[in-house]
Structure formats: C-alpha cells, structure tokens
Amino acid sequence: MKRAPSLTQHDVTVLAETFRLLGDPTRLRILLFCLPGPRSVGEIVENLELSQTLVSHHLRLLRGARLVRGERRSKQVFYEVADSHVSDMLIDMAFHIHEDHADD
Amino acid sequence: MKRAPSLTQHDVTVLAETFRLLGDPTRLRILLFCLPGPRSVGEIVENLELSQTLVSHHLRLLRGARLVRGERRSKQVFYEVADSHVSDMLIDMAFHIHEDHADD
DNA sequence: AAAACATATGAACACTTATTCATGTGTTCA
DNA sequence: TGAACACATGAATAAGTGTTCATATGTTTT
Known part of the structure; x- marks a missing residue:
C-alpha cells in the first residue's frame, strides 16, 4: 500500500500548473514528440x-x-x-494510460 | 534509458483529458484529499x-x-x-514534484 | 546589404471553464 | 407526513485560454 508524500501548498500549486499544461492535446503531442530527443521547431510543425x-x-x-x-x-x-523528472513522469503516465484498457 | 510506449491518437486524447482535469488546483486538492481513503462530501467541504x-x-x-x-x-x-492506476499515478507525480526542489 | 530562412511575439477573437446563486433530489428522523 | 440533513443540478457570469493573423527578431547566404 503506497502512500503519497505530504505536499505543501506550493507543491500542489506547482503540480496543478504542470498538469494544466499537459492537459492540452496539442501541447501534450508536442511534448511527447520531443520525448525521444531534441526536435527543431520545423520538425514539430511538419x-x-x-x-x-x-x-x-x-x-x-x-x-x-x-x-x-x-x-x-x-x-x-x-x-x-x-x-x-519530466520525462519519467510522462513515460509513467503513458504506461498507465496504455495499460488501462478499461475504455468507455 | 526508459522509453515511452507508442500511444494511439485515442490514448493521447484520454491522457490529455486526464491531465486537464488534474490541472485545476481545487480538483487536484479534492483528489489528493481522497487519496488515503473514502471521504464524504461534507468532509471535503470542511x-x-x-x-x-x-x-x-x-x-x-x-x-x-x-x-x-x-x-x-x-x-x-x-x-x-x-x-x-489513478492513485499510483498521483502518488508518482507527488513524489516527482516533492523530490524536485529545483524551484523558481 | 539585402534576401531568404527559422523562430518568436503581440493583439484579437471565439470558446471553454471555474465559481456562485438558486433550486432540486434523496434519505433519515420526529 | 413533514422537517432537517446531505448532496446534486441548472443557469448565469466572469475570467481564462487556444488559435489565428500580422509582424518582429535573429541567423545564414548571396
């Protein structure tokens, strides 16, 4: 039974802000595309x-x-x-979603 | 060097939608408060x-x-x-943020 | 220096969304 | 049955946000 660390008010704010940015599909796609390595803006666009x-x-x-x-x-x-940190986060989340086929 | 699983279009959409919901501080606080165990609405409110x-x-x-x-x-x-799945996600993220004291 | 290329920025707009107010639904107790 | 309690829902509004258009900045090449 894992437990979460207690988060300060500031931690929660930062965490929410991070989630908020990941919450837009376009931004998320950009981030995921940059996950394997550096990408030029042009590459992203194309x-x-x-x-x-x-x-x-x-x-x-x-x-x-x-x-x-x-x-x-x-x-x-x-x-x-x-x-x-960020890439681990993303990869973890990607696995969570990928494994979770309890679709609607 | 970890790698992310390849995500379908649908996966990305679901992932973004999840992040979006976690992206509001109020909702995130509610979720974190419910993390240790079931909470009544009244308890959350108070x-x-x-x-x-x-x-x-x-x-x-x-x-x-x-x-x-x-x-x-x-x-x-x-x-x-x-x-x-969800609680692991949250706990992981909480650790990531908690450990990351490269503050602004 | 000018032109071409690659990226960044600012303003404007349509659209979404968090919050509040008023009210509705479901459950227990007198 | 009615009152009281606990929670849910709908409408309205104010604030935020993603996208586009026009334009600016920085870099290389001719």
Whole structure:
C-alpha cells in the first residue's frame, strides 16, 4: 500500500500548473514528440501538422514551466524535455494510460 | 534509458483529458484529499474550506472521467480514488514534484 | 546589404471553464 | 407526513485560454 508524500501548498500549486499544461492535446503531442530527443521547431510543425505560430506559442508556455529546454543551433532551435523528472513522469503516465484498457 | 510506449491518437486524447482535469488546483486538492481513503462530501467541504456546490460540481467531473468513485452510505456519499492506476499515478507525480526542489 | 530562412511575439477573437446563486433530489428522523 | 440533513443540478457570469493573423527578431547566404 503506497502512500503519497505530504505536499505543501506550493507543491500542489506547482503540480496543478504542470498538469494544466499537459492537459492540452496539442501541447501534450508536442511534448511527447520531443520525448525521444531534441526536435527543431520545423520538425514539430511538419510532423504534427500544426501552424508554426501555434507551436511557438505552446513552446513558450512549456519553456516557462521548465518542461522543455530550447537550444539554438545556427538557424534552428531544438527543443527537448527539460530533465529526467519530466520525462519519467510522462513515460509513467503513458504506461498507465496504455495499460488501462478499461475504455468507455 | 526508459522509453515511452507508442500511444494511439485515442490514448493521447484520454491522457490529455486526464491531465486537464488534474490541472485545476481545487480538483487536484479534492483528489489528493481522497487519496488515503473514502471521504464524504461534507468532509471535503470542511477540510478544504470550499463551498458545497463547488465540490459537487468538481466531483461530477472527476466521476465522469472515472477518476473517483462515489458510494452512498445512508445520507452521505463517500468518494474515493477510482482505482490503483489513478492513485499510483498521483502518488508518482507527488513524489516527482516533492523530490524536485529545483524551484523558481 | 539585402534576401531568404527559422523562430518568436503581440493583439484579437471565439470558446471553454471555474465559481456562485438558486433550486432540486434523496434519505433519515420526529 | 413533514422537517432537517446531505448532496446534486441548472443557469448565469466572469475570467481564462487556444488559435489565428500580422509582424518582429535573429541567423545564414548571396
């Protein structure tokens, strides 16, 4: 029987904010696409078939929450998931959903 | 180096919807409060200092997504986290946030 | 320097959503 | 049966948010 650690008010706020950002399908797709490794904005745009401005806007939010990091390499900017904490979180959640076939 | 399972379009949608619901601080507090065991609506209202109608509205959304289950015992209705999948998810996330003190 | 390329930003709009107020439903007790 | 208790629901509103359009910034190439 696992138990959760007691969270401070601040912890809960941060946690909710993180969830909120993951709660948009477009942002989630962007994050999942960047999970295997750094992706340029252009790659994201082409692969996910989204407008460039939309991707930029979402990346800004994800950056603001330190969920992704962007690094410039000449003309392009490559984004990757910020740290192993975030990627572990995402992978765990992905497994949870994947295993859970108690569909509607 | 862990890898995420490949998710279907439907998986991503469900995952995003779940995150979206967890993304509201009030709902997240309610869920976390119900994590240790079944709580009556009244208990939630008192402990989290929220209005009764607000709690009911949020519980309805959480119920709709099968994140909580409600059981009536005479006058009161007790809510608990739906299954171990959800609670594991929450506990994992709680640990992730808790351990992550790379604050802003 | 200018043009071309890659990405970012700001304003505007449509749409969603959290909260409140008023009221409804179900259950127990007098 | 009626009153009291516990919870749910519907409408209304204020605030937030995703997307698009137009435009700006930064980098390379000619």
